[in-house]
Amino acid sequence: MKIDTSLTMPQLPEGLSKAGLQFTLATEEDFEDIMAMSKDIYGGLDYLPTRYTSWLQEANRTVILARKQGKVIALESVVVIDNGETMLVEGLRVAPQERGKGVAGVLLRFCSELVKSKFPEVKVTRLTRDDTLGPKDFQKYRIITKQGILLVRFRAEDLKQRLSELGLGGEIHSTNASPARLDHTAIHKLYLMSDVMQGVLPHATIIQDWQPFKILPSNMAILLKKDIDWMVDDVSVPTVASLCTFPFRVPIGDDWYYLNIDMFGKNLDLARQQFLCHLQRHTATLKGHVMCQIFLDPPLWKHMVEFCQSTLGVELVKEYTEQCVVESDVI
Ligand SMILES: CC(C)(COP(=O)(O)OP(=O)(O)OC[C@H]1O[C@@H](n2cnc3c(N)ncnc32)[C@H](O)[C@@H]1OP(=O)(O)O)[C@@H](O)C(=O)NCCC(=O)NCCS
Known part of the structure; x- marks a missing residue:
């Protein structure tokens, strides 16, 4: 389906206005074309192959394609969150042969115009970057x-074995010292009915799998629809909180899974405990290879690396990088 491209567009760079880009809403039929231009993205850790179909169903999300002579050359998705005040940009990508020509900039501006016309109450654009x-x-x-x-x-079976050698195999039994896994009622109580999480979360923001959310009921409704394990060290006075995705396949090879753990708080011991709990839960049933990405307070990084390598015997894939949540005003 073609969308209304008659919106007032900002001035296009010379080359592009000549080349003429068309913008359309993404559909199921575009999947193969999008995957073809995404091959090299995120070192095989691209989440889009797994998420694409569900993205198309999300009521508050718009997935836009840029086409050149009918061929898909770029994608961006925009989701409106924070009670309609924030436009969250995700999935941005340009076909390799079209990079460096200003396509991303034009697509970003087109989407911004489109969202402003559909959601005039949007005040800011947010996105999460991992590049410099x-x-x-x-x-x-x-x-x-x-x-x-x-x-x-790591290989799930190797880690499972290692955890059992460390006396950490099997199910976690709740003791006073164990982290608590939260159900929906507990999440609601902790995140919405008190302000204790404000001090634990960075900038009072829940960053879940690259998406930054303010603590608002409308955002919690989005988050609670997802398969996530929510954990805290202490339900009354939390110091560390974490959110872990259920493992999902990534196209790096057969039997490769991705596990994403967002960890908030500054206490290393408590962060390690929750990390272990998430690993135990998911390696219990998983077979195959796992890429596990943990997002954590920057000063904890090197200590957690030491723990991963010397205690868990898992392989570090890359040196320190940062996930950066950035924002600009919608003008
Ligand atoms: C990053 C990428 C989308 C840039 O595309 P491009 O067409 O070469 O970029 P442009 O020539 O338009 O370059 C710059 C514009 O894109 C923006 N941009 C570049 N990287 C960006 C990023 N990671 N997130 C958001 N915007 C980005 C710049 O701010 C700039 O905007 P401006 O024109 O308003 O100043 C492209 O290199 C790509 O597809 N890379 C692989 C996928 C990827 O890393 N995506 C980033 C998601 S976080």
């Missing part, structure tokens, strides 16, 4: 918060 921001980015965006990215890889 340059001076131009700092002119455009303010930084909301940063998390360190720790990427490790």
Whole structure:
């Protein structure tokens, strides 16, 4: 289906206005074309193949494609969150042969115009980046918060064995010292009915699988629809909280899964405990290889690496990088 492209567009760069981009809403039929231009993205950890179909069903999300002579050359998705005040940009990608020509910039501006016309109450654009921001980015965006990215890889069965050697195999039994897994009622109580999480979360923001949310009932409704394990060290006075996705396949090879753990708080011991609990839960049933990405307070990164390598015997995939939540005003 073609969308209304008659919106007032900002001035297009010379080359592009000549080349003529068309913008359409993404559909199921575009899947193969999108995957074809996404091959090299995120070192095989691209989440889009798994998420694409559900993205198309989400009521508050718009997935836009840029086409050149009918061929898909770029994608961006925009989801409106924070009670309609924030436009969250995700999935941005441009076909390799079209990069460096200003396509991403044009697509971003097109989507911004489109969202403004559909949701006039939107005030800011937010996005999460893991690349190094340059001076131009700092002119455009303010930084909301940063998390360190720790990427490790292991075979599920090896880690399961290692955990059992450490006396950590099997199911976690709740004791006073164990982290608590939260059900929906407990999540609601902790995150919405008190302000204790404000001090635990960076900039009072729940960053879940790259998506930054303010603590609002409308955002919690989005989060509670997802398969996530929510954990805290203490339900009355939490110091560390974490959210872990259920493992999902990534196209790096057969039997490769991705596990994403967002960890908030500054206490290393408590962060380690929750990390272990998430690993135990998911390696119990998983077979195959796992890429596990942990996002955590930057000063904890190197200590957690040591723990991963020397205690768990898992392999560090890349050196320190950062997940950066940035924001700009919608003008
Ligand atoms: C990053 C990528 C989308 C840039 O595409 P491009 O067409 O070469 O970029 P442009 O020539 O338009 O370059 C710059 C514009 O894109 C923006 N941009 C570049 N990287 C960006 C990023 N990671 N997130 C958001 N915007 C980005 C710049 O701010 C700039 O905007 P401006 O024109 O308003 O100043 C492209 O290199 C790509 O597909 N890379 C692989 C996928 C990827 O890393 N996506 C980033 C998701 S976080």
